Amino acid sequence: MANKEVLDNASLQRALTRITYEIIERNKGGEDLVLVGIKTRGEFLAHRIADRLEQLEGVRIPVMAIDITNFRDDIPDHHDDLGLNQAERLNISEKNIVLIDDVLFTGRTIRAALDALIHIGRPKTIALAVLVDRGHRELPIRADFVGKNIPTAQNEKIKVFVQEIDGKDAVEIVH
Numbered sequence: 001m002a003n004k005e006v007l008d009n010a011s012l013q014r015a016l017t018r019i020t021y022e023i024i025e026r027n028k029g030g031e032d033l034v035l036v037g038i039k040t041r042g043e044f045l046a047h048r049i050a051d052r053l054e055q056l057e058g059v060r061i062p063v064m065a066i067d068i069t070n071f072r073d074d075i076p077d078h079h080d081d082l083g084l085n086q087a088e089r090l091n092i093s094e095k096n097i098v099l100i101d102d103v104l105f106t107g108r109t110i111r112a113a114l115d116a117l118i119h120i121g122r123p124k125t126i127a128l129a130v131l132v133d134r135g136h137r138e139l140p141i142r143a144d145f146v147g148k149n150i151p152t153a154q155n156e157k158i159k160v161f162v163q164e165i166d167g168k169d170a171v172e173i174v175h
């Protein structure tokens with residue numbers, strides 16, 4: 001069956017802009033704010049949000065990208081590697097972190113990301129922004145900023161496309 005587009009380019013841009021306004025509202029002045037994008041697509045979304053924040057507020061918020069693969073609970077022999085070299089590793093202690101990912105589903109990726117972050121520092125706060133919340137949580141995790149809630153069946157898949165690696169901005173549902 002063909003994929004069904006649930007967010008087109010324009011709606012995806014609007015969703016990111018709305019998330020950015022909400023982040024600004026919650027973090028007046030942007031002090032001590034750090035955006036952390038979960039690789040792969042969360043990293044690109046984090047940079048997009050940082051660009052919007054700069055346009056709207058005139059401040060450049062630091063962005064760090066993390067690879068949470070080694071912190072997943074289904075990988076038995078994980079060895080605490082965030083896929084960051086020393087220069088890429090920001091100081092997150094006492095910072096207000098906004099974790100950013102494309103899709104929130106079971107919540108296991110976010111659990112792993114929390115583990116990864118706490119491994120490298122002690123943030124003051126951690127909030128979560130996702131482009132799509134598709135439901136079906138298996139852990140007590142929720143997002144603070146949501147681009148769009150898309151109710152799905154368990155056997156469907158949400159596919160997020162980003163211009164940087166997919167050549168377009170869109171969200172599709174794969175049956």
Ligand SMILES: O=P(O)(O)OC[C@H]1O[C@H](OP(=O)(O)OP(=O)(O)O)[C@H](O)[C@@H]1O
Nearest residue numbers: 040101102103104105106107108109110
């Ligand atoms: O809440 P969860 O059940 O953890 O699902 C959400 C995660 O799943 C996706 O990654 P996926 O592992 O499918 O890899 P991808 O980024 O290559 O699509 C997506 O990018 C999220 O990070």
Ligand SMILES: O=c1cc[nH]c(=O)[nH]1
Nearest residue numbers: 103105156157158159
């Ligand atoms: O539907 C889903 C579930 C997990 N990750 C995705 O990117 N899509």
